[in-house]
Amino acid sequence: MKIDYLIVGQGLAGSLLAYFLEKAGASIYVIDPDGEGSASRRAAGLINPVTGRYFVKSWRVDELIPFARQTYRDLEQLLGGSFFHERSILRALGSAKEENDWLARAGDPGYQAYMGDHANKIELDQLLYPTLAYGQTLQSAQLNVSVFLDFFQKQLLGKNQLSKKYFHYGELFVTPNGVTYGDIEASRVVFCEGYGGIKNPFFNYLPFRGDKGEVLIVEIPGAGFERIVKQNNTFLAPLGNDLYWVGATYAWQFTDDQPSEQARQELLERLKTVVKLPFKIVDHWAAIRPTVKDRRPFLGQHPELPSLWIFNGLGTKGASLAPFWARHLSEVMLEGKAMDGEVDIQRFD
Ligand SMILES: Cc1cc2nc3c(=O)[nH]c(=O)nc-3n(C[C@H](O)[C@H](O)[C@H](O)COP(=O)(O)OP(=O)(O)OC[C@H]3O[C@@H](n4cnc5c(N)ncnc54)[C@H](O)[C@@H]3O)c2cc1C
Secondary structure (H helix, E strand, O other), X not given: OEEEEXXXXXXXXXXXXXXXXXXXXXXXXXXXOOOOOOHHHXXXXXXXXXXXXXXXXXXXXXXXXXXXXXXXXXXXXXXXXXXXXXXXEEEEEOOHHHHHHHHHHHOOOOOOOOEEEEOXXXXXXXXXXXXXXXXXXXXXXXXXXXXXHHHHHHHHHHOOOEEOOOOOXXXXXXXXXXXXXXXXXXXXXXXXXHHXXXXXOOOOOOOXXXXXXXEEEEEOOOOXXXXXXXXXXXXXXXXXXXEEEEEOOOEOOOOOOOOOHHHHHHHHHHHHOOEOOOOEEEEEEEEEEEEEOOOOOEEEEOOOOOOEEEEEOOOOOHHHHHHHHHHHHHHHHHHOOOOOOOOEHHHHO
16 A cells, blocks of 8 residues: 555544645555553543643644634534534632732733633532632633544544554664555654654654643533533533543653552542532543653654654643644645744754
8 A cells, every 4th residue: 555644643643643634635544553541532632721820821822722623623524523612611719819810811911812701600609619719711622532533533444544553663664765564655654652652763762751640530410510610720521421521630750551549539539629519430541641841742854764753742732732733744744844943853953
């Protein structure tokens, strides 16, 4: 089989890249055993314009969010599914200082597009333990990542563009015209393996820094709550059918990617201070986020083997970063556009 691009990994990075390359007319083929347990499959898929204690705008949010919104809407049309939900994030403001900080920021012209009025506290008080007030984000959203990836996978399988196998690096050969892998001949290969990239012998010189995250999936019968809440350092995001994603933990040091009793207890204790209604834990997930020391993605071409490329390092914000940077990488590879220096792996030369 002869193709233009072989893509390794079908998480958010590989899927969005496959979408933009094909949209621009390139032929693609994807290899991924199934991604169960990948960061993408464990994420809440939140797109959050203002983050942290000081309510600071996320990096390049003015470009990233509108582009992500348009891309996921286009993908819903293309794939015939529903997985992108525009939802405000209700940010608990526990003290007068926090409330003042929120209001001061919301008054800044650069933030008005992202920070709205107070939410209706009375409605929330029936579900959650009281806090002083809630601030409400605008333009935030929740991508149901697993549903999106399932739809995308189905489309790839339907067009014979996916092999559900592990990619063995030792079986890749670089040729004068590109690469070969088994019976596949490709002009280029793009590696999108998330934290699995630490095993990639061509790119493991890059400063990968994993961040283990754990979450609980809980059932709160009758909560009927369709918005996202952040209270006591904990996100509560609706999954439908009374199920909620609760998380997450962050750990730079870890020995495996499995759920741990310690994180379960930590999340449970946090949740007990947030949700008033009875709840039941129905699942507990863990995965490693593909984070980078300087918190910027890895995009680029191998310094010595020009047919080898990488799209990785989406860190804690894959849902908002993947569309914009996948399109950028496709333009660099197909049209020879200059690579944005902030994400180019050449910064590590
Ligand atoms: C608990 C948790 C919560 C998160 N919440 C959010 C959130 O709310 N919002 C947000 O934007 N981001 C969130 N993230 C981060 C987000 O999940 C990541 O930024 C993003 O999913 C990374 O996507 P990826 O495709 O680069 O990697 P991955 O999702 O890890 O996908 C990599 C894929 O490559 C495949 N692969 C690896 N090695 C090979 C190989 N050798 N051969 C073939 N296939 C291979 C894997 O099977 C996998 O499918 C969260 C992450 C975690 C862990």
